[in-house]
Amino acid sequence: MNxxxxxxxxxxLRENALADKIIVVTGGGTGLGKAMSAYFSxxxxxxxxxxxxxxxxEKTAGEISGKTGNEVLAVQCDVTSYxxxxxxxATVKEKLGSANVLVNNAAGNFISPTERLSHRAFDKIVDIVxxxxxxxxxxxxxxxxxxxxxxxxxxxxxxYAWTGSAFVVxxxxxxxxxxxxxxxxxxxxxxxxxxxxxxxxxxxxxxxxWERLVPxxxxxxxxxxxxxxxxxxxxxxxxxxxxAYLVSDFSAYINGEVITIDGGEWLQGAGQFNILQMIxxxxxxxxERQIRSLKKKx
Ligand code: HXC
Ligand code: NAP
Numbered sequence: 524m525n526x527x528x529x530x531x532x533x534x535x536l537r538e539n540a541l542a543d544k545i546i547v548v549t550g551g552g553t554g555l556g557k558a559m560s561a562y563f564s565x566x567x568x569x570x571x572x573x574x575x576x577x578x579x580x581e582k583t584a585g586e587i588s589g590k591t592g593n594e595v596l597a598v599q600c601d602v603t604s605y606x607x608x609x610x611x612x613a614t615v616k617e618k619l620g621s622a623n624v625l626v627n628n629a630a631g632n633f634i635s636p637t638e639r640l641s642h643r644a645f646d647k648i649v650d651i652v653x654x655x656x657x658x659x660x661x662x663x664x665x666x667x668x669x670x671x672x673x674x675x676x677x678x679x680x681x682x683y684a685w686t687g688s689a690f691v692v693x694x695x696x697x698x699x700x701x702x703x704x705x706x707x708x709x710x711x712x713x714x715x716x717x718x719x720x721x722x723x724x725x726x727x728x729x730x731x732x733w734e735r736l737v738p739x740x741x742x743x744x745x746x747x748x749x750x751x752x753x754x755x756x757x758x759x760x761x762x763x764x765x766x767a768y769l770v771s772d773f774s775a776y777i778n779g780e781v782i783t784i785d786g787g788e789w790l791q792g793a794g795q796f797n798i799l800q801m802i803x804x805x806x807x808x809x810x811e812r813q814i815r816s817l818k819k820k821x
Contacts, residue, residue, distance in 0.1 A: 529765075531761040532760050532761070533760070534562060534566075534621070534764065535764035535767070535768070536566055536771060538567070539566065540567070540767065540771050540773070541567050541568035541767065541770070541771055542567035542568070542786065543623075543626070544563070544567075544568040544569070544623055544624050544770065544771075545568070545569045545570075545571070545616055545619050545621065545625075545627065546560075546563050546568045546569070546570050546624040546770060547570075547571045547611070547622045547624070547625050547626065547659070548563070548570060548571070548572050548626040548662070549573050549574065549600070549602050549625075549627055549659055550572075550574050550628045550629030551570070551571075551573065551580070551628065552572050552574050552579040552580040552582075552583045552584075553574075553583070553730070554729030554730065554732065555628060555679065555762055556572065556574075556626070556628040558759035558762065558763045559626060559762070559763050559805025560583070560587060560595065560762070560765050561586075561763070562596055562764070563770070564587050564591040564593045565590070565591045565593075566767055568593070568624075569593065569599055569609075569619045569620070570593070570599055571597075571615045571618075572584060572596070573598045573599070573600040573602070573611050573628055574599075574600065574602075575599065575600075576696075577597060577599040577635065579676065580598070581597045583592070583595075584597040595618065595717065596614075596615065596618055596619055598614050598615065602651065602655030602659055603651055603654055603655055603658070605658045605662065608658045608659050609662050612662050612663065616666075620765050621666065621670055621672055622663065622666075622674070623672055623674040624661065624674055624675050624676075624677070625659055625663040626676075626678075626679070626766065626770070627659055627676065627678045627701065628679045629652075630651060630652050630654060630655075630694070631648050631694075632648060632652075632667050632691060632693075632735055632736065633648075633735040633736070634690045634735065634736050634738070636690065637690075638672075644645075644693070645692075645693045647778045648694055649693050649696065649697050651697075652693075652694060652698060653696070653697035653700045653701060653727060654734070656700075656701045657701075658703060660676055663676065664708070664712060664717060667715060667716075668712075668715050668728060671715075672716075673715070673716025673717060674716070674717050675717065675718040675719070675720070676705075676717065676718070677720055677721065677766060677769050677770055678701050678705050678720070678721040678722075679718070679721070679722055679724065680723050680781065681695075681698045682723045682724075682725060682785055682788065682789035683695045683789075684698035684701070685696065685699070686793070687699075688795065689771075690737070702721060702781060704779065705719050705720065705721040706721075706781075709778045709780075710779065712737040718775070718777070718778040719778065719779060720769050720779065721780070721781040721782070722761055722769065722781070722783075722784060723781050723783045723784070723785065723787055724776075724784050724785065725757060725783070726748075726750075726751065726757060726785070727757035727758075727762055727777075728747075728756055729795060747788075750788055750792075751785065751786040751787065751788045752786060752787035752790075752791050753786035754786075756786075757785070757786070758819060763785065769782070
């Protein structure tokens with residue numbers, strides 16, 4: 524059965540499940556941000572997509588609203604600038620109404636041995652991922668609290684936010700910070716009716732990530748599907764399904780959670796004996812005999 528026939532490539536929530544939502548998705552013009560925005564719009568939300576490249580945003584907004592018939596607003600915004608972020612929320616408020624959901628999805632990343640990075644390169648990634656996420660979160664939170672509007676924040680992190688990872692250190696440092704922010708604000712802002720959650724995706728092929736993280740010469744070795752116990756990479760719709768649930772009222776009691784959607788990838792790297800997956804089934808009889816025979820010798 525090919526993946527098109529699988530339920531995980533199908534939209535999950537019922538029609539108009541997000542009809543009362545006004546959702547800002549940073550980095551919503553491409554990749555996973557685009558997939559989430561498209562599904563939010565399909566479920567009836569008004570969506571604003573915000574990033575640096577207006578042309579890309581406008582193309583995506585037109586594409587999505589052409590399919591769903593719902594309004595999608597493209598707003599140019601560099602999340603590293605607090606002024607830009609405040610202006611973006613003001614534009615959203617004026618054109619769509621006050622946002623009640625923020626998805627911090629914008630990111631920058633590339634692989635490099637850390638000692639090769641200039642301090643500016645390190646700053647750049649931290650600025651986009653960590654500063655960008657807290658800029659948007661702070662502006663959104665202040666607005667909701669002042670307006671007495673409840674809402675929710677969804678942060679897109681990674682599994683190496685808690686394991687760390689070599690060769691993407693600025694990204695790992697930043698995602699760890701975003702995860703700490705998620706758990707901290709889940710408690711602090713709950714009294715204002717603001718829930719804060721995160722998704723940690725495993726490998727979901729996108730142009731933006733793959734061009735910067737998978738060296739062409741090593742594409743075979745980098746076959747992410749082989750690193751995943753379920754032996755496949757993620758489908759954008761299954762991530763969009765999870766995101767839609769987490770920003771919907773169906774998840775009203777989920778707060779401060781980080782949900783991993785990686786087919787078991789990070790745990791495969793963690794378990795001490797997971798490497799034994801390489802042993803073919805027919806060898807286990809022999810191994811068992813060897814171990815059992817120890818008893819007779821002792
Ligand atoms: C070393 C590099 C470099 C490289 C850039 N720099 N690329 N250093 N190796 N490959 C340095 C530059 O020389 C400069 O430092 C500094 O970084 C800033 O680079 P600019 O090109 O001036 O920045 P800018 O044009 O703003 O571009 C930002 C970017 C770019 C992050 C470098 O890649 C970008 O726009 N990315 C956005 C999309 C993206 O990254 N998507 C992937 C997300 S995937 P100097 O010292 O020269 O001034 C993800 C999760 C992955 O996050 C998990 C997958 C499983
Ligand atoms: P992507 O398509 O490259 O998305 C990154 C987005 O961030 C782009 O739309 C980019 O738009 C925006 N962006 C970058 N710098 C910005 C800035 N300064 N201000 C505003 N927007 C900015 O990559 P992706 O794979 O979809 O990644 C989306 C999210 O998923 C990221 O948080 C990433 O860390 C996370 N993730 C992805 C994977 C995966 O396998 N793909 C795995 C784990 C986590 P502009 O260039 O227009 O600014």
